[in-house]
Amino acid sequence: MTERIIIAVLYVILAPFVIGLLDGFDRKISARMQGRRGPSVLQPFFDLKKLFEKEFLTANKSQLFMIRSYLVFIVLSGILFFGGFDILLVVFSLSTAAMFLILASTSTHSPYSAQGTHRELVQIMSCEPMELLVAVGFYLATKTFNVNEIIAGSAISNIVYLPGFFVGFVFILTIKFRKSPFDIATSHHAHQEVIKGVTSEMVGKEYGMVTLAEWYENAILLGIVGLFFLNSNPVSIVGAIIAILVVWFLEILIDNTSARVKWQLMLKLAWGVTIIAAGMNLFLLEIIMG
């Protein structure tokens, strides 16, 4: 139990640093792919610091408490995940968190954030079946939803049983990370048609908190990627880290080689991949497991 508490505490402290650093490398690599020099790898931290120092401007003051709730719920989900609790509850908790972001964004009556919010809702709807199915997949393979028992009870990595689930999950990760071609709810560049979409009306510390929450959320998502490769042997941690880095690089590659699609196509693609990859895997696994 103490071990689980330590990991959860480490998550709360370290996740922003690790993911922030990954984000810094992401920008650097993206820049190199585009033939630019790119900012320092520490740039995300400078940005975050600057956001928190800005004057607090807002179109609706009640936005702030919803954004804080969003952040707290994401961290809570992360504690549940890294503390080794029920993975299905982690998914439910994450979608509760997302709802606070939605409510925060629509409370301003801004055309761009409303546009972004509804696209964000479509994104959530595209991803949620796959997230739930991942939990189902782990349950089928290991007969438990508990993250610590999934790891302790697996003699070999669960990726062996769940390749379809893994493919589906990596696919929706692009949506979750807000990477192109699925960066439709918010964009990294304010000159595009959605402006900054769901975060259009969030400035200063509000935007800082959203960024921080996204880092915490990305840590959970990458953690789930790692979970596919972890087993009762501690050496598997190395494999998990390698897998996470490969998936992370793949996402950068996809981001830099594709153009944004419409939400209709995203919904169809995400659900299609979910049904084909995860659904087939589920069906076969049910047959094998009896």
Add this chain to the structure above:
Amino acid sequence: MEMLVAALICLPFLWAILPAVIHNSKCRAFFVYLGCGIVIALSVFTAFKWFMAGGQTTSFDLPYREVFDEVILVGDIFLMCLITYLSFKYKKGVISLLAIVQTLLVAALELFGPEVKELPALRFDWLTLVMILIIGVVGSLIGIYAVGYMHGYHIHHHKELTDRRSFFLAMIFVFFGAMFGLVFSQSLIWMYFFWEITSVTSFLLIGYTRTEEAINNSFKALWMNLLGGCGIAAAIAIGILVFKTVNLYDLIDIAIVSKYMGIPGTLCLLPIACLAFAALTKSAQFPFSGWLLGAMVAPTPSSALLHSATMVKAGVYLLIRISMAMADNYVGNMVALIGGFTFLAASCLAISVSDGKKVLAYSTISNLGLIVACTGCGYEETIWAAVFLVIFHAVSKSMLFQCVGAIENTTGSRDVEDMQGLISLFPKLAVVLMIGIAGMFLAPFGMLISKWAALKAFIDTSSVYVSTLMVLFICFGSATTMFYWTKWMSKILGASGKEKSRDLTKKNEYISMFFHAIMMVALILGFPWLSANVLKPMTNEMFGTDVQVISYQNIVIMIVLLVGVFVIPFINYLMTKNSKAKEVITYMGGANCGDNFNFVSSTGDPKEMHISNFYMEDIMGEKKLFTPAIMISTFIIIVYMIIVIGGAF
């Protein structure tokens, strides 16, 4: 106990005469309040007394059972005549055939059929306890709400309609009596009688306004429910002719035993299949969803009644009863697939509509689909989840309908798009609406725990393809459910540029709604207690085991989440309330007119900006999905019924 139950069943029927004959509005209102008060008190007292006595399942008869048997036979014939008369009057004579065939079948078998063993007609157990509390408390509150609502309905909004309030309020009491009778019956003949009363009463309530649309929709409800009645009649016929019993629990036992005895064929399952079919029509599952959507034309209290405490709950009640006999067989598979499919299809359809009542109607169908799927699975976890869902759904749906009704009376529209910024215009109504929506889907309320249990159970279901399909239905259905509720919530919490206006909601409407809100919060806080002291004994009694359905650790996590949903935003609200902020206007590409609600149009004049939700009509629209959904579900039912009936002979 017998006397109490007799009072509970008979009193509402007799009390219905009072509002029917009193035409003075004030005086009638008094008697309706009094009647509702008595029904609440009586149901709570009965439940409490039984609970305190240790919660032992008891079978018993009403005093003068023979008289009641006669009354029921006469009543069946009377209902048949009434249906025949009305259907010929409105030139829909074909429908009366359904009623005549089934009533004559049941009556003939009862009078001239082989002798069946005489067993007590009624039974009281844990599920009955839950049901009488729902019917008594939620139902009566709707009765109280109805008095105020119907007053406003006729005096302010619909002056053109004939005022038939006496009839309306009387029917509500008839509904209570029929529902109480239904949940106590263990004799199928008794159950059939009460079942038919609910069908006819709902038909009369839907047709209340007597407009052409109302009449058409009411007959649609009638034929679908009569078709379900045929299912019960068939079950009675098979029971009498083959098994020499009309006792529901005997038929369930026969079905369960046949599985272990290895009796060939599915003859023992046939009565269960017929009952399940009846229950599917009553709980408005696809392909029988049309009647519940049509029921929207009736005044709001009757929608609230049909959707929450009565009618559709009768269907799922029967399914929960027979779920033991449906575990891992064809009937169970049929019910689970229909339920799962309905859960997904109705929640997709709910995305594409903007009429508040219609969203609620689809969400009822969808939510009932989840309950039906749980019962079809027939495991301990799913029954536990199903009963929880029934409780949460009854309270929150009743509250939501009342609230939407009140909003319509106040603002003149029940369209979700017109509820923009309700929180600043009518905060009280908005808060009630938010609590209701939260009760319907938000983690960790009803939906979460039941989805959790349902997913776990479906993975363990033995049939591979049913299991796979069910898991997919639930995963996709929960994503679409999230979509339509969240977008409604975001509408309510948005900003509004409108002027505040007067809240026309009557005091008694508020009393009912606040009482619901308090119940909702109490249910949420009392959920571990409820699970340990009511639902655990119930599942243990049904399955004869003694296990905690949901682990201690998960209960703790759920309480943490639960407290979180209330406390985290609240603390954050308090902490940020006084933070200094500079108010700015939103970004509109520089076209603002000084506030967030208008922009400079191409003519240079300020124009109001409307922000609309996504409805995805080209993907999820009714035109696109409704007919295929009907076809797919009809196909599932026909195939499974053929398998069961074909296997029996």
